[in-house]
Amino acid sequence: xxxxxxWIVSGVRTPFVKAGAVFRETPAYELGRVAIAELLAREELxxxxxxxxxxxxxxxPAEATNVAxxxxxxxxxxxxxxxxxxxxxxASGMEAVAxxxxxxxxxxxxxxxxxxxxxxxxxPLLYSxxxxxxxxxxxxxxxxxxxxxxxxxFRPHMLTPRIGIAEGLTDYVCGLNxxxxxxxxxxxFRITRERQDQYALMSHQRAIxxxxxxxxxxxxxxxxxxxxxxxxxxxxxDGQTLEALAKLKPYFDRKNGAVTVGNSCxxxxxxxxxxxxxxxxxxxxxxxxxxRIRAFAFAGLSPRRMGLGPVFAIAKALERAKLSLADxxxxxxxxxxxxxxxxxxxxxxxxxxxxxxxxxxxxxxxIPLDILNVNGGAIALGHPVGASGARLLLTLLMEMRRHRLxxxxxxxxxxxxxxAAFILERDG
Amino acid sequence: xxxxxxxxxxNGVAHLVMDxxxxxxxxxxxxxxxxLERAVTVLExxxxxxxxxxxxxxxxxxxxxxxxxxxxxxxxxxxxxxxVRRVHAVFGRLAALHCPTVAAIDGICLGxxxxxALACDSRIASEEEHxxxxxPETMLGIIPGFGGTTRLxxxxxxxxxxxxxxxxxxxxxxxxxxxxxxxxxVPAAWLIEHAHRxxxxxxxxxxxxxxxxxxxxxxxxxxxxxxAAGRGLVLSRARSMTLKRTAGHYPAPLAALDVIEKGxxxxxxxALVIEANAVSGLAVGPVCKNLVRIFLLSxxxxxxxxxxxxxxxxxxxxxxxxxxxxxxGGGVAALASRNNIDVRLRDLSPDSLTRALQTVxxxxxxxxxxxxxxxxxxxxxxxxxxxxxxxxxxRRADFALEAVVExxxxxxxxxxxxxxxxxxxxxxxxxxxxxxxxxxASGLARPERFCGFHFFNPVxxxxxxxxxRGRKTSDxxxxxxxxxxxx
Numbered sequence: 001x002x003x004x005x006x007w008i009v010s011g012v013r014t015p016f017v018k019a020g021a022v023f024r025e026t027p028a029y030e031l032g033r034v035a036i037a038e039l040l041a042r043e044e045l046x047x048x049x050x051x052x053x054x055x056x057x058x059x060x061p062a063e064a065t066n067v068a069x070x071x072x073x074x075x076x077x078x079x080x081x082x083x084x085x086x087x088x089x090x091a092s093g094m095e096a097v098a099x100x101x102x103x104x105x106x107x108x109x110x111x112x113x114x115x116x117x118x119x120x121x122x123x124p125l126l127y128s129x130x131x132x133x134x135x136x137x138x139x140x141x142x143x144x145x146x147x148x149x150x151x152x153x154f155r156p157h158m159l160t161p162r163i164g165i166a167e168g169l170t171d172y173v174c175g176l177n178x179x180x181x182x183x184x185x186x187x188x189f190r191i192t193r194e195r196q197d198q199y200a201l202m203s204h205q206r207a208i209x210x211x212x213x214x215x216x217x218x219x220x221x222x223x224x225x226x227x228x229x230x231x232x233x234x235x236x237x238d239g240q241t242l243e244a245l246a247k248l249k250p251y252f253d254r255k256n257g258a259v260t261v262g263n264s265c266x267x268x269x270x271x272x273x274x275x276x277x278x279x280x281x282x283x284x285x286x287x288x289x290x291x292r293i294r295a296f297a298f299a300g301l302s303p304r305r306m307g308l309g310p311v312f313a314i315a316k317a318l319e320r321a322k323l324s325l326a327d328x329x330x331x332x333x334x335x336x337x338x339x340x341x342x343x344x345x346x347x348x349x350x351x352x353x354x355x356x357x358x359x360x361x362x363x364x365x366x367i368p369l370d371i372l373n374v375n376g377g378a379i380a381l382g383h384p385v386g387a388s389g390a391r392l393l394l395t396l397l398m399e400m401r402r403h404r405l406x407x408x409x410x411x412x413x414x415x416x417x418x419x420a421a422f423i424l425e426r427d428g
Numbered sequence: 429x430x431x432x433x434x435x436x437x438x439n440g441v442a443h444l445v446m447d448x449x450x451x452x453x454x455x456x457x458x459x460x461x462x463x464l465e466r467a468v469t470v471l472e473x474x475x476x477x478x479x480x481x482x483x484x485x486x487x488x489x490x491x492x493x494x495x496x497x498x499x500x501x502x503x504x505x506x507x508x509x510x511x512v513r514r515v516h517a518v519f520g521r522l523a524a525l526h527c528p529t530v531a532a533i534d535g536i537c538l539g540x541x542x543x544x545a546l547a548c549d550s551r552i553a554s555e556e557e558h559x560x561x562x563x564p565e566t567m568l569g570i571i572p573g574f575g576g577t578t579r580l581x582x583x584x585x586x587x588x589x590x591x592x593x594x595x596x597x598x599x600x601x602x603x604x605x606x607x608x609x610x611x612x613x614v615p616a617a618w619l620i621e622h623a624h625r626x627x628x629x630x631x632x633x634x635x636x637x638x639x640x641x642x643x644x645x646x647x648x649x650x651x652x653x654x655x656a657a658g659r660g661l662v663l664s665r666a667r668s669m670t671l672k673r674t675a676g677h678y679p680a681p682l683a684a685l686d687v688i689e690k691g692x693x694x695x696x697x698x699a700l701v702i703e704a705n706a707v708s709g710l711a712v713g714p715v716c717k718n719l720v721r722i723f724l725l726s727x728x729x730x731x732x733x734x735x736x737x738x739x740x741x742x743x744x745x746x747x748x749x750x751x752x753x754x755x756x757g758g759g760v761a762a763l764a765s766r767n768n769i770d771v772r773l774r775d776l777s778p779d780s781l782t783r784a785l786q787t788v789x790x791x792x793x794x795x796x797x798x799x800x801x802x803x804x805x806x807x808x809x810x811x812x813x814x815x816x817x818x819x820x821x822x823r824r825a826d827f828a829l830e831a832v833v834e835x836x837x838x839x840x841x842x843x844x845x846x847x848x849x850x851x852x853x854x855x856x857x858x859x860x861x862x863x864x865x866x867x868x869a870s871g872l873a874r875p876e877r878f879c880g881f882h883f884f885n886p887v888x889x890x891x892x893x894x895x896x897r898g899r900k901t902s903d904x905x906x907x908x909x910x911x912x913x914x915x
Contacts (some may be wrong), residue, residue, distance in 0.1 A: 030811065033811055037814045037821070038814070038816065038820075038821075039820025040824070041814065041824070042820045042821075043771065043818065044820065044821070044822065044823035044824070044849070046823075046824065058839070074808075076824075131846065219816075220778070222778075222781060222782060222815050224789070224810065225787075225789070227782045227786055227789070228778075228782050229778035229781070229817075426657070
């Protein structure tokens, strides 16, 4: 299966901000608007040249069901340019880039704006079906007697809201929430609380050290209502200590668990915009393009072990790229949970896992910590689910450019039991 | 020459179509009145007529008002009085027609146009945004003198009539429907069908009760608009507020109050005599003459080409780059974004950008509170502004405006940075109030696309821009900068 070359010519993102903080009143389509408009501004690009806009988004704001279209129009992209929203849970941002690459490969497009946008702050509370049904019966009641009867059927528990974000982060098929799937992996691969906390600490330290570097990919935002500038990700904690992390109670399994909010990714708002182009467009670009897509793959696995998704997807993508793990010079693996990333590293170096699960003779290989998530990961930066996939690609390409590297791999685990991986390439 | 056409329809209804072929919009002047007299005679003689629909032959425009040039020219009180009485007579004949009459309004309907529509038994209007109905006469120093001051309170009640006549504001169809000024707001596409439907409804009423008229709904409305005590209170409140607002310099609103008060309770014919006397005096007075002159000058400024003919076509301004987010830059950003122009607002200081965005938001909020656009309009306006600390997004701009500190070297540096990034056909302008435009232009690679574009503070309150031509500024640049409809 060969995939025609698509290029990622440029990209920017908003700062990533913890849900409920300064982006609280900034909807997904506003985060996306700024990312897109700033990217167009930075590239001095006439947006009429775009063939399509594809954005990843998971929460689906009720007032903007095709949030990509709303975002595109608000960003000043002309009406004739169509827009689609794509959803592959945590990999939605990668799905958007994959869709763009496939459109380009099929000859349907030359230049696509792809990315992702997510406001986890604005995921609403929902009324129960029971309450909705009761309201409907009340509205249908015509006379006083019917109204009284309807009122008598009211029960206070009907008012208990369904918490949109909690339901969204729970897998419907296996019934586990994402944190519980991380607990499953921490037990299967025997990853201790200490190792998880150490990994989380490293993520914060790396992100803090990378502040200046990360600013290269970030455009500032002036969010309502105060309109004060936000330049940096707010997640990374300067002075984070192991002791502080150790004090946290396990969140998903309070008695015997190891996964805490400290060694899990943060719930975050943010948006990413990338320009994906065909070969000819990329070659004619006024500035050197960021890099090209060598291969990508999506893979499925048991929803209970969704955190291992990167291993399956990386194996598939490497095969498509005709490369081995040792060829890769930088990795970005999304840090949904420290336990989950560490489990991926274990699985990838295990011959047994390779034989049992990947139908390979030998292990995939070693993913050294010193070339993995070198500028920090989602534990520190945050994980706006619909946008993260695109963020990994952007951060990886910027890092590859900084060190003149040729091959990099970005991957993430996907709620519901999937993995996604991209192999990116530069001329060095 | 015919201004009014009578078009007989198959169902026994006649369309009375106003379409002055010598003008872009219909206005009520002597020629229109003379022709209306002829047309009404035709309608009167058609005894089998079932109804009349008054409409405009100009797409999207009903009647713009009275002929303001005529008002400017007239100097003799008697001359005004004679014309006004003639209008009263022919509008009265239209009102007294043996069959029902409905005005079908689509587009601008002001002053004399509204008064013509008020002569009909009932009115409907298109809910399109371009439909605006009002009586702005007091803004020109006169009162609605073609029957408006007399007929409006009878149709919408005292307090609503005072609101419309004293402020001179115009309203859209939905608002007009709520006020009772029109019977129904309908889609423009079905305007004529709805007019016929309205005629059929009026036909069912007895001849005496055919005209739409005011009915107080609720005690408060009854108290303020019907009861003697309430009416007295409303009139005296209106009088004291008017005095406070005009400081006694403008006689027209007070005259309108007098006419309404004296005319109340009298037959329409007698009330019109009072109205005619009042408007005749005002129309030849100095206040009216000055207000009319200002109006005509500003109309001319909108129409007259600023350069010698043949003037080049103005370039549309869809994206505006503003460098400097101070008081002026922020004010221009608010004005432009409100008028659907995308704005790239750049300042080196994030704090300035914050203040500018807060200003835009509070101005937009104020407008939203006054009922001009809701939360969605506010959100759309904010989304048209892209604040930034870097000089990017320049190439998309059709027009770049510098609004930085008044220092020659700082401004020149900004122009240099902008010039290399702007598209060659984009206009580059300075908001300077004190520096020479020609001097600022020296050193530019393309001085022909450079001009002064000076707003006054506060930008949102001062509808005035000083466009300054440098020695090398091209006609095309001046035309784009002065084109009023793109700003």
